[in-house]
Amino acid sequence: MTVLVEIRGVTKVYHRGRERVEVLHGVDLDIPRGDFVALMGPSGSGKTTLLNLIGGLDTPTGGSIVVLGRRIDRLSGGELAAWRAAHVGFVFQFYNLLPALSAQRNVELPLLLTDLSAAERHRRAQIALTLVGLADRARHRPRELSGGQEQRVAIARAIVSDPTLLVCDEPTGDLDRATADEVLRLIQMLNREHGKTVVMVTHDPKAAEYARRRVHLDKGTMTAEPVSW
Numbered sequence: 001m002t003v004l005v006e007i008r009g010v011t012k013v014y015h016r017g018r019e020r021v022e023v024l025h026g027v028d029l030d031i032p033r034g035d036f037v038a039l040m041g042p043s044g045s046g047k048t049t050l051l052n053l054i055g056g057l058d059t060p061t062g063g064s065i066v067v068l069g070r071r072i073d074r075l076s077g078g079e080l081a082a083w084r085a086a087h088v089g090f091v092f093q094f095y096n097l098l099p100a101l102s103a104q105r106n107v108e109l110p111l112l113l114t115d116l117s118a119a120e121r122h123r124r125a126q127i128a129l130t131l132v133g134l135a136d137r138a139r140h141r142p143r144e145l146s147g148g149q150e151q152r153v154a155i156a157r158a159i160v161s162d163p164t165l166l167v168c169d170e171p172t173g174d175l176d177r178a179t180a181d182e183v184l185r186l187i188q189m190l191n192r193e194h195g196k197t198v199v200m201v202t203h204d205p206k207a208a209e210y211a212r213r214r215v216h217l218d219k220g221t222m223t224a225e226p227v228s229w
Contacts, residue, residue: 001032001033002032002033003030003032004031004032004033004034004035004165005029005031005054005065005165005199006029006064006066007029007050007053007054007063007066008028008063008066009026009027009028009062009063009064010026010028010050010062010063010064010065011060011061011062011063012058012061012220013061023049024053024060024220025219025220025221027050027220027221027222029215029222031054031197031199033164034195035197036188036191036197036210036212037211037214038207038208038211038214038215039200039202039215039217040203040208040214040215040217041217042218043203044219047201048201050217051199053065054165054167054199055090055165055167056080056084056088057084059073059080060073067087067165068087070083085161086161086163087163087164087165088163088167089157089159089160089167089196090158090167090168090169091151091155091158091167091168091169091171091187092154092168092169092170093170093173093174094174095150095151096154097142097153098142099141100141102139102140102141103129103134103140103141103142103145103156104125104129104138104139106153106154106157107125107128107129107160108121108125108160110157111160124160124161127160128156128157129153129156131159132152132155132156132186133186134152134156137153146179147174147175148175148182148183151172152183152186155183155190163196164197165196165197165198166187166191166198166199167198167200168198168200168201169200169201170202171183171184171202172184172202173203177206180206180207184207184210185210187200191212198211
């Protein structure tokens, strides 16, 4: 099985004035291509920090992070931004949709960084919205959508550039149980039927049940459950 993400001896240190706070302590983790991993742990355990490192939103203090065979911890800021745009789709708790734009336009946003024509951007956004079941809401603005529909638009935006890695930070944290389950089934479908590798931070044990496996962090140290493919 091909390893997509290889993390070795990763540490992350923040400085608050004179205080040194080590958030991650020598973390090792392999994520195979096609995996769906739930990162779990109490607040302050380091799981969001680890997620941000995997997605290239931050860089480690020590250790190495290899994704798709590339040492992303060695990339410059500009190189890392280009790498993220090409390989990673992000889904956040609070959707981050632009209220003045339609669902269609929100989904197209990542494609503005490419050389695609306007017609091709439109076509790909339509495909992504169809995949998440919202083709009939393409012209609606966020305020005209439910919370679950907004998150599905955010997922369509995350996958419109066909990323290899889908990074989700508490994607159902602002949703009721029934709506959360709908969103989680969608993420699970993207993993199982479309081969997307998913890394998801969640506090919710029920949400974690949708993942193939769970990785637990506590005070920056990781413990893993057996893989259950």
